[in-house]
Amino acid sequence: MLICENLSLRVNDFHIAAETLALPPDVYAVLGPSGAGKSTLLSAIAGFLKPASGRILWNNMDITHLSPAQRPVGILFQDNNLFPHLTIHRNLALALTHKARITSDQDRAIGQALDRVGLTDLAQRKPADLSGGQQSRAALARVLLQNRPILALDEPFSALGPALKSEMLELVRVIAQDNGTLVLMVTHDPNDAKQIASQSILVADHVIHAPQRTHTMFEHPPEALARYLGRVTPS
């Protein structure tokens, strides 16, 4: 269970506070208008941003002051998820070892991760030689290898077309289900949330709201969401 207690975040002049979040493993969409602070929340959970106040707990362990690498979080950013000068194979290997030599066990693990995302034959290519969808898959294989119980997605698929994005989300859903991973997915597209997130966290007006069932949220949108979706709330 991931718990955010009295979390308050500050980036320069921007600040945002969270209601108490208690998140058992599941797929969560983090929804809201752009600039509302969705990525800020993910940065704090992944360890790139120190909270102004409050605590973050994972399975009753305080992780507020751990570095990104020490946290149980694997993260995919909007871009730069792979080193462009290294082959896919080396990119994945770096998740396991800093040495040039790769053991046969590590090599097998890399092969399995690539199989899982359907990139078996492309290990020796560099990212630039792959399509956008293939790059996303390779990045996903990288976080799979890191094998963290929390997967934070900061709109990594936003540059993909609708069909490819939907395919990637489905892949994420299957993997999360198989591994029991807690997924936090930033998105500004309601359809992404509806497709794979059973719960949604609304971020708006300087507040990170406690999660609600996605289905319920879109049936009876809170005022901030309704404004964002462009519907007039019945008053």
Added chain:
Amino acid sequence: MTAADWAALRFTVMQAALSAALSCVFAIPLARALARRRFRGRDIIVTVLGAPFILPVIVAVMGLLAVFGNNGLVNKVLSFLGLPLISIYGLTGVLIAHMFFNIPLVARMVLQGWGAIPAERLRLAETLGLRGWARFRVLEWPMLQSIVPSACGIVFVICLSSFAVALTLGGGPKATTIELAIYQAFRFDFDLGKAAMLALVQFGLAGLAAIVTVSMSAKDPFARGLDRHLTTFKFGLGAAFFDGVILILISAFLGMPIFLVVAQGVWGIPDLPVSVWWAAVRSVIVATASTVLCLGLALALARRWGEIIGSAGIAVSPLVLGAGLFLMIRPFANPFDMALVVTIILNALLSLPFVLRILRPHAESIRVDYLRLAQAMNLNSAAWVRWVLIPRLRQPIGFAAGLAAALSMGDLGVIVLFGTSDHATLPLKLYQLMGAYRMEDASAVAVVLLLLSLAVFWICDLWGKRHADL
């Protein structure tokens, strides 16, 4: 300070000021001609303007002697015409050599200034049909105001620390720089107290000048313009003639010395004594080691505070650093045995400001783009340097390494202070041959040194460009 010390101080400041002024006087019309003319060979001239940076000073001095020396080209013509001869030794020679190195430097800076004039302003001047002085006031003058003071200041600071030029062309009571005086106090009088005192004067002088220069370099008033040239402008015949004369004169001034060095020296190479080739081997080793050391320091310092620390080397002269190291080593070992090690260290420190200037912007953008990913992937600093920083910096590292290697290869500074003939580097060997008036051997060594300097630069630069498929 003795009267001679005061004279050295006066001469140092005077020659540096004159060198700066003269370099700007010739560089500004050269840059203007290159900015507004398009002709075959223009790109070659612009590229060659970067070459003096990797050209060993002593090779240039050999070339200038071939043109302006007692038996040089100019004096042959003058004597044929029955006119009085010129002497390159003393202030004249020091100024000629400093102009040889600094006209290209200033011209490149001013040319960049031309490139940075906003397109809107060019269009405005064109729309208004500005001509002559009006155009100068609107376009060139504001640009010059922002570039020339700091360019002038940089040349002044460089010339304050002039050693190799003063050593070979200056000297005597009338043309001794403080750097040269430090050397003389060391080598001839072995008066360490006096050398230390002069080192302090030099340090204060160069430090002061560096601070003034930094504060003088106004914030760039120009937004970055798009790449474009001025050929749409109409220039009169007079301007074309003037540009042509300037281009030919300055190209000859810069090109002729090198041409003559090569022409005179290349045939003597097969007859060079073995000791020259050993000196060449030593030089290659020194250049390689100091380049590796310099790059190591630069990679560690490639951030803003690091560049400030690393740039201290620009104000501190090699002779001052060398004098300090000499005093530090003396209690433990014979400094003369450590000549090559000291040269390696000092050459690395001297190249550091330039290498940092090249690497820092690239290193910073790599950090912006990939540090988060590296953190997310738990790369430690060794893994970061090995798998991300060096591979992604490869091209600028190659270029910077080329500069550092060429600078070290041609350096005639500290080695003169420490070096004996047992461990002479190639520039020192060349200097010794010149001192012994063995000019044929000296010319041949100059060619070897020139080729080696160009080769190390070329090899490093090529290494950086290969596989730089980022």
